[in-house]
Amino acid sequence: MNLNEFVQFTILGLTRGSLYALIALGYTLVYGVLQLINFAHSEVFMMGAFGGLIGIQALIGANATLMPVGQALIYLVVGMVFGAVFGAVTAWVLERVAYRPLRRRGAPRLAFLISAIGASFFLQNLAGKEFGRLPQYFPAFIDKSQPVFQIGNQRMNLIQVIIIFSAVAMMIGLDLIVRKTKLGQGIRAVAQDAQTAALMGVDIDRTISRTFVIGGLLGGAAGFLFGMFANVSFNMGFLPGVKAFAAAVLGGIGNIRGAMLGGLLLGLVENWAVLFIDIKWTDVIAFVVLVLVLMFRPSGLLGERLGRAA
Amino acid sequence: MTFAAGGGSVGRRDAWYHKPDVRRLGASLGVGLVLALVTGKDGRSGHFGSGIAAALGGVRVPSFLAVGLALWGVATGINRYGDEMRRALAPATAARKRVTGNATFRTTSLLVMLVVAIGIPPMLSSFWQGVLVEQVGIFMLLAVGLNVVVGWAGLLDLGYIAFYAIGAYTTAYFTGTLPVQPPIVLNPFLCFPLAVLACLLAGVLLGAPTLRLRGDYLAIVTLGFGEIVRIVANNSDGITNGSRGATNIPHFSIHLLGINYDWTLNSLPYWYLIMVVLAVVVLLFFRLEHSRIGRAWAAVREDEVAAQASGVATVKIKLLAFAIGASTSGLAGVIYASKIGFISPDNFLLILSISVLAYVVFGGMGSLFGVMVGAALLTWLPQFLRDYVPATDRNLYIGAILVLMMIFRPAGLLPARRRRTELSLHDIPEAETVAVPAPGSMGGSI
Structure with missing residues (x-):
């Protein structure tokens, strides 16, 4: 192992890790207010990727060619907005259809999980049916591998910078929303004690709904970025979803900063592991690390912190 | 919900589109449209509109909206007259419960099922025998x-x-x-x-x-x-x-x-x-x-x-x-x-672990008989659908069935007695305070 390789894999790890973190935030937010795993969040991510792809193709066509960087960045932001909106709409519908009726009936917790699994099957296959089952690529309107700056003699290319930058920006935004706004206050109140929050005048249904939307915005944007980075397909959500869930647990589920830390850490560890062992074992590494961490810190690295400011 | 806070004014809560009948109509029409999409043609990669346009084109939209409307009629009917219907059927329900709760009935039905399990499989085609073993x-x-x-x-x-x-x-x-x-x-x-x-x-x-x-x-x-x-x-x-x-x-x-x-x-x-x-x-x-x-x-x-x-x-x-x-x-x-x-x-993919879990919850967690029925039904269903729907759409239907099942029967198909009791206990305060959303009370058992 030399320093160059280390830097290279660190960059890769940060890129991947910031995507995991964005998705993990969706899991952790929903866990905060409902204490349940939103198993269908991976499909929110997938729908975000398709949303971005559909938006971009509608605007510049499927065979668009390279654009000047400034113009390309504008389209990139537009695509991300499309992805985020698609993700948010998916998450909102999901909450309405697969969660709220169960909540009204006081269903057992596992029923929520099964409902989410069903919704996940449904959304995945609906996307496959309507949008085609082959992997699809974004039009090459931006030179993704254009080097931006150098660390040592390792270049960091454009797409990596974009992913890390936008992920960090969104995470700071989320942190501000949760800490400073009235909505954030409501989310924290519901996470701490839903019934008391209701007595204090917090509209629980609306808060939960909006929490899903926020998670969907982040997940959808992450889906778009992931699609730009790799490709878009109807079953793209599964693996990143599982990893991001692991990341959320790693950081301490329900803990917003924990999810960010867990995501970045998981991405880094996965990529650093490549330095030492064969690449085919990276998925094992992610889970082994998770199991080890949980054995010694049973509620995640930063601990569960339902409802406290981030 | 009368003490709505957190932004919305009380007036918006009473708007016409919040009326239960209107909302039910919207949901039913939505279900109709989703049905149209689900049963429609496949889209093509790269032509995102094509599948949706084909699914919603021509007479499909009005006909599926009609299906939605019919659903709305049924749902409204159940809502309005459900209690009366239940009251009218009460003697029959009680009689059924008397029979099904009977020990002899249970033994007989068990014996019948045993006979079916032993006697029917030899009559099936080798394909279905294979399904029986490898899946069911x-x-x-x-x-x-x-x-x-x-x-x-x-x-x-x-x-x-x-x-x-x-x-x-x-x-x-x-x-x-x-x-x-x-x-x-x-x-x-x-x-x-x-x-x-x-x-x-x-x-x-x-x-x-x-x-x-x-x-x-x-x-x-x-x-x-x-x-x-x-x-x-x-x-x-x-x-x-x-x-x-x-x-x-x-x-x-x-x-x-x-x-x-x-x-x-x-x-x-x-x-x-x-x-x-x-x-x-x-x-x-x-x-x-x-x-x-x-x-x-x-x-x-x-x-x-x-x-x-x-x-x-x-x-x-x-x-x-x-x-x-x-x-x-x-x-x-x-x-x-x-x-x-x-x-x-x-x-041995992860999806199988999830499927088995789905079978258990679908059938009714904790009920031995229920989980067996759940597993048998949900493994049989994809093979049955094979003749009617394209293979690629099978999980679509299964997903929809899981969601619907959890909405309408969250304790599963044949719930364990203990869980049934828990859920019916939950229903009592819920009925009295319809307006209060109580997500905090969903913790309970796992």
């Missing part, structure tokens, strides 16, 4: 095992299929079909105890450090374990033959005391073998459910702290549930390996 039978066994872990002990296990894999690979090892050779090559029958042993060991190894974790952490750790087992099987070429898997695992055979019988490619004998194994397992579990151990599981599931305070050795009792569930899964693994004769890591 195996997954019934798996569901009964997972029911101990999830339904009784309340531990969410998302890596259950790993034990199935361990059972199958144990069989492959001891029948000498892996690259590493065993000390002695055995008949698959003798693999049953060995697989159970291996799974017990794996269950305890996984459980001992992790069962201290609470609910969802346990879920992710078991999920991780399942993936680790699969990836290790996939990557250790020298031991498990990697992604190529083990081939030519021998079928079961008996050569004992003058009896010579070989299970062959024919599925039927396997069905009877599974029935015997299932019967033994179910009988044992039935006895277990109301034993001291079964009651301890219920206590741990309902309130772990209280159980511990009452002197239940919680970690030990959870470990026991884990190990018992794991070994049942191992039995299924042995049968599967010997029936198919070929296993590879692709037989």
Whole structure:
């Protein structure tokens, strides 16, 4: 192992890790207010990727060619907005259809999980049916591998910078929303004690709904970025979803900063592991690390912190 | 909801589009449109509008909107006149309950089912016999095992299929079909105890450090374990033959005391073998459910702290549930390996763990009979749909059925008696205070 390789894999790890973190935030937010795993969040991510792809193709066509960087960045932001909106709409519908009726009936917790699994099957296959089952690529309107700056003699290319930058920006935004706004206050109140929050005048249904939307915005944007980075397909959500869930647990589920830390850490560890062992074992590494961490810190690295400011 | 706060004015809450009838109409029409999409043509890659346009084009939209409207009519009718209908049907319901609660009725129905299980399969085509063994039978066994872990002990296990894999690979090892050779090559029958042993060991190894974790952490750790087992099987070429898997695992055979019988490619004998194994397992579990151990599981599931305070050795009792569930899964693994004769890591994907969990919850967690029915129905359904819907759309329907089922019958198809009671208890205060959303009260049992 030399320093160059280390830097290279660190960059890769940060890129991947910031995507995991964005998705993990969706899991952790929903866990905060409902204490349940939103198993269908991976499909929110997938729908975000398709949303971005559909938006971009509608605007510049499927065979668009390279654009000047400034113009390309504008389209990139537009695509991300499309992805985020698609993700948010998916998450909102999901909450309405697969969660709220169960909540009204006081269903057992596992029923929520099964409902989410069903919704996940449904959304995945609906996307496959309507949008085609082959992997699809974004039009090459931006030179993704254009080097931006150098660390040592390792270049960091454009797409990596974009992913890390936008992920960090969104995470700071989320942190501000949760800490400073009235909505954030409501989310924290519901996470701490839903019934008391209701007595204090917090509209629980609306808060939960909006929490899903926020998670969907982040997940959808992450889906778009992931699609730009790799490709878009109807079953793209599964693996990143599982990893991001692991990341959320790693950081301490329900803990917003924990999810960010867990995501970045998981991405880094996965990529650093490549330095030492064969690449085919990276998925094992992610889970082994998770199991080890949980054995010694049973509620995640930063601990569960339902409802406290981030 | 009268004390709405957090932004919205009271007036908006009373707007016409918030009226229950209008909302129900919107939902019904939405269902109609989704139905139109689901049954429509496939879209083409790169032409995003094409599938949707074809699905909603021409007369399809009005006709499916009509379906939605009809749904709305039914839903409104049930809402308006449901209570009266229920009251009118009350004598019939009571009579039905009297009959179904009757001990003789239960024994008779059990006997009838036994006769069906023995008598019908020989009349089926070999395809359906195969389905019965490879899908229905195996997954019934798996569901009964997972029911101990999830339904009784309340531990969410998302890596259950790993034990199935361990059972199958144990069989492959001891029948000498892996690259590493065993000390002695055995008949698959003798693999049953060995697989159970291996799974017990794996269950305890996984459980001992992790069962201290609470609910969802346990879920992710078991999920991780399942993936680790699969990836290790996939990557250790020298031991498990990697992604190529083990081939030519021998079928079961008996050569004992003058009896010579070989299970062959024919599925039927396997069905009877599974029935015997299932019967033994179910009988044992039935006895277990109301034993001291079964009651301890219920206590741990309902309130772990209280159980511990009452002197239940919680970690030990959870470990026991884990190990018992794991070994049942191992039995299924042995049968599967010997029936198919070929296993590879692709037989043990995470999605299977999730499916088995779905079968258990669908059938009714904690109810032995329920989980078997759930598994049988949900494994039969995709094969049944094969003739009617394109293969690629099957999971679409299954997903929709799972969601609908959980919305309308959250305790499952045939809920366990204890859970049914819990849910009906929940309904009483809910009916009195319709307007108050109470998500805090959904914690309860796992």
